[in-house]
Amino acid sequence: MSHFDVDEYSLHTSPVGNDLGNEEDPVQDHRPRLLIMGLRRSGKSSIQKVVFHKMPPNETLFLESTNKVIKENITSFIDFQVWDFPGQIDYFDPAFDSNVIFGEYGALIFVIDAQDDYIEALSRLHQTVTRAFQVNPDLTFEVFIHKVDALSDEYKIDTQRDIQQRTTDDLVDVGLENVPLSFYLTSIYDHSIFEAFSKVIQKLVPQLPTLENLLNILCSNSGIEKAFLFDVNSKIYIATDSSPVDMQTYEICSDMIDVIIDISEIYGRTNSFHYIDEIYGDDQTQVETNGNAGNYGTTTDTANDASSLIKLTNGMVLCLRGVNRFLALVCLLRSDNFEKHGLINYNFGCFKQAIAEVFELKRHSAAERLRRERMRLSESVEDNVGG
């Protein structure tokens, strides 16, 4: 595992991304935030390392406990920031500025260790949610009932029901019945953590309905059973068509990305190193070093032109197409439908084009949105001073 740059307790002003103009640099500080909170030893850092750094789950045993807030920029199709909080943080510490922490658009992920007695965690969750909701009612609240790999299926459901019941009851008691909480059963030892993160991230993608719609159109016109738009590095899916998600399908698609990346690491690297250096020069190395994942550079650059195909014995075909530097489309379809692969390829091309346009639009509106948010922020600061 290589080491990654993390920024500890300071705002990140990195010159991330060579495709973003300099004039949009401030956007970096206003990227959506994922706040990961929970009691100590509940598995927050492990989650973050497994999802965003590809750390093998069994290595997370050796992680030291986090003792300060760790902020990290994730550069991807949407740039966002992950804040990993230490379990023992004190909300009443004057250094803990809830306005700054909860003020931004994003999601609050609260991790509960399901193998432990969770009563304390629940009261902490209650405290956190009430406080965060006061500051920013727009935050999405996500509860990860974590480390469920050791629990039986039945017990999992019971635990989830119990936690859900207690949490909502507590919130109703203080008159916050409208706070939207989502619950997920997660474990780093299987795909559930990626699935949960996928759903969390999807809520933060403003273009989600458009993306889903595009995927639906693609599926219905190409005879595709299921299509996922994956963030290649984290294997989070940011959108899928509207047919129900089957865990197995998601797993095989995500494993397909794994095997492709692994093989590409071996054969894509030797010849391409100099090539990449020439094209991107110093910018590229910067992206790699603060790009938050050890093998970020190669995989993302190759992701763009990637196209892969796996035929299975049960008559299904798995198909992957690179969409842009970060995203890949993974589809599952019947081999009979794959007969017309010229047509399908053409449709992929159209889809890729459409996605590019969607994100282009976002880039234009980002500056505009930023200006509005700044104004809103300064207003609220004035309000606070006034009040």
Place this chain on the structure above:
Amino acid sequence: MSQEIHDGWVQQVDQETFMENYFAAQRDHIFRNVEVLIYVFDVESREIERDMHYYQDCLEAILANSKDAKIFCLIHKMDLVQEELRNKIFTERLNELKTRSEPLKITAFATSIWDETLYKAWSSIVHSLIPNVRQLESHLQNFATICEADEVVLFERTTFLVISHSTRIEHSDVHRFEKISNYMKQFKLSCGKFQAQFKSMEIRQANFAAFFDVLTANTYVMVIMSDSSVESAATQMNISVARKHFEKLEVTHMPR
């Protein structure tokens, strides 16, 4: 340690009395017609003397019953040894084993289930078992030249161990085959969860294309192409033509 019997090749030791009795009673039966003896040593074992005693016992039996057997020793659980000490310990053990195994020749590997070393060891074992390996290699070489491939690798179908390979363009990573064995096996397991197996795979990136396909009843082939002007269909066609050829080769030379 466990006892395993692998396709009629008899493997190894322990569990004291059971083994002692078993060995005593069925010694001739076990050690007759042995092609390969794979003996696994625990590198962390505290009773080296006793391990050696058993080992020599086996060797004696081999010498008496099937003296042409190939002998492989795996110095196993290497992951438990500090990385800088591994080489030293392995050489020590190897030398001791060599002297103890006289007059038989042995091959030893340092292995661990936690990395690719085990694949490497098993691949060499499998490789040494194939009777017509030279011929296979030359055919593979021809195939690679005809395809204009950078590299062609032949894998055993169930284990994904490397049987043979032909490299036309040198690659810097010497451990790549073990890694690929490992990755493909992982993926095979994922396919299993999906109630399927994979038939073929094509990975195309900006600067290379990799093709995995079934070659014969017992093998998969991997073809690596770096010339992007070669259409996928051409390579697939080459593979399917080669299929018949290699099938023939296998039937005539591989004892079933």
